[in-house]
Amino acid sequence: MPCTDDRNSAGRLTVDLDALVRNYRAIAARTAPVPVAAVVKADAYGLGAAPIAAALAAAGCRHFFVAHLLEARRLKDRLPNDADLFVLNGLTPGAEAEAADLGVIPVLNTLPQVRAWTALAAERGGVLPAAIQLDSGMSRLGLAPAELDALLAEPVLLSRLDLRLVMSHLACGDAADGVASAEQLAAFLTQADRLPTAPRSLSNSAGSFLDARFHFDLVRPGLALYGAEPHEVPGRALEPVVSLQARIIQLREVPAGARIGYGYSFEAPRPMRLATIGIGYADGWPRALSNRGAAWRGEARLPIVGRVSMDSTILDISALPADALVEGDDVELIGLHQSLDAVAAAAGSITHEILTGLGPRLHRSYHGTQS
Numbered sequence: 402m403p404c405t406d407d408r409n410s411a412g413r414l415t416v417d418l419d420a421l422v423r424n425y426r427a428i429a430a431r432t433a434p435v436p437v438a439a440v441v442k443a444d445a446y447g448l449g450a451a452p453i454a455a456a457l458a459a460a461g462c463r464h465f466f467v468a469h470l471l472e473a474r475r476l477k478d479r480l481p482n483d484a485d486l487f488v489l490n491g492l493t494p495g496a497e498a499e500a501a502d503l504g505v506i507p508v509l510n511t512l513p514q515v516r517a518w519t520a521l522a523a524e525r526g527g528v529l530p531a532a533i534q535l536d537s538g539m540s541r542l543g544l545a546p547a548e549l550d551a552l553l554a555e556p557v558l559l560s561r562l563d564l565r566l567v568m569s570h571l572a573c574g575d576a577a578d579g580v581a582s583a584e585q586l587a588a589f590l591t592q593a594d595r596l597p598t599a600p601r602s603l604s605n606s607a608g609s610f611l612d613a614r615f616h617f618d619l620v621r622p623g624l625a626l627y628g629a630e631p632h633e634v635p636g637r638a639l640e641p642v643v644s645l646q647a648r649i650i651q652l653r654e655v656p657a658g659a660r661i662g663y664g665y666s667f668e669a670p671r672p673m674r675l676a677t678i679g680i681g682y683a684d685g686w687p688r689a690l691s692n693r694g695a696a697w698r699g700e701a702r703l704p705i706v707g708r709v710s711m712d713s714t715i716l717d718i719s720a721l722p723a724d725a726l727v728e729g730d731d732v733e734l735i736g737l738h739q740s741l742d743a744v745a746a747a748a749g750s751i752t753h754e755i756l757t758g759l760g761p762r763l764h765r766s767y768h769g770t771q772s
């Protein structure tokens with residue numbers, strides 16, 4: 402049998418593009434008539450920005466967000482000509498001309514960025530498209546109120562911008578009480594009202610599931626498109642998009658007292674049957690799952706024993722009949738029996754971090770729309 406990449410990788414990541422598109426439509430149905438942008442930074446949260454963006458563009462999405470100009474450069478010519486591509490992390494000093502030539506829309510987060518972008522616009526004898534981010538409370542990116550004052554004190558700056566979006570970002574969109582989001586909403590309205598009229602955007606996935614006051618003219622989900630629940634909202638229908646399988650690379654039986662994995666952090670309390678799978682923390686399978694996470698085979702939960710290594714993880718398969726598994730068999734890590742949310746919870750992490758951590762040694766395959 403020929404060697405194939407999917408069999409010789411650390412694991413197989415399967416992306417359901419039809420589920421992705423259904424999630425896009427489910428969010429759009431909630432926010433209608435407000436359009437849904439796709440946040441495809443970090444290689445579409447590890448799933449592959451090019452196929453993800455292509456599937457969403459075919460479904461009608463015309464607004465895309467990445468974090469870096471590098472990501473924008475890789476993605477730009479995969480998008481329809483009439484799509485807007487925003488760069489969330491702003492403009493790197495010196496990169497203005499490249500950003501303009503590429504035709505992306507930088508999210509201007511600081512006054513120096515506004516100055517550099519408008520200087521280039523002046524040099525080129527026109528205006529340049531831009532988003533302006535306002536800091537409505539998170540203290541991460543965007544103009545603070547004093548910087549907004551400074552910007553407004555120099556009207557020539559705004560006259561050089563084709564203002565395509567005024568945006569901010571929610572720090573606590575997933576909080577049950579909504580107090581912080583209400584405060585940010587009020588701050589955003591006050592600040593945005595001081596700028597010329599332009600489309601506005603405040604909400605990530607979590608905010609897209611808040612009421613219509615948070616939707617403005619564009620919502621910007623990432624995670625929800627990829628099927629993870631930003632927070633518990635009854636009656637919501639997001640579908641899992643990702644499944645992950647890893648392959649058994651060795652089977653063994655050990656006697657009671659056998660010590661297992663780095664640091665001997667686990668000692669077999671009885672004779673056990675073990676399977677080592679070829680995925681580890683270098684692939685984004687979290688080391689925090691040492692002695693606490695699990696894989697699944699059919700209906701059987703196979704606990705992780707010992708520490709997760711860089712390239713491998715040891716499972717207790719004693720629950721299965723002795724000859725149930727052979728070398729080369731797959732186990733499920735994310736799928737019907739174990740959701741992405743469950744993996745994140747077991748690892749003490751969040752779904753964003755688990756998804757974006759899934760590494761390049763995993764073979765990615767795409768089902769649905771494209772295939």
Ligand SMILES: *Cc1c(COP(=O)(O)O)cnc(C)c1O
Pocket residue numbers: 440442489569570604605606607621622623624625753
């Ligand atoms: C990452 C990001 C998003 C998307 O966040 P999700 O929680 O994945 O929906 C939206 N807006 C900004 C500014 C971001 O940085």
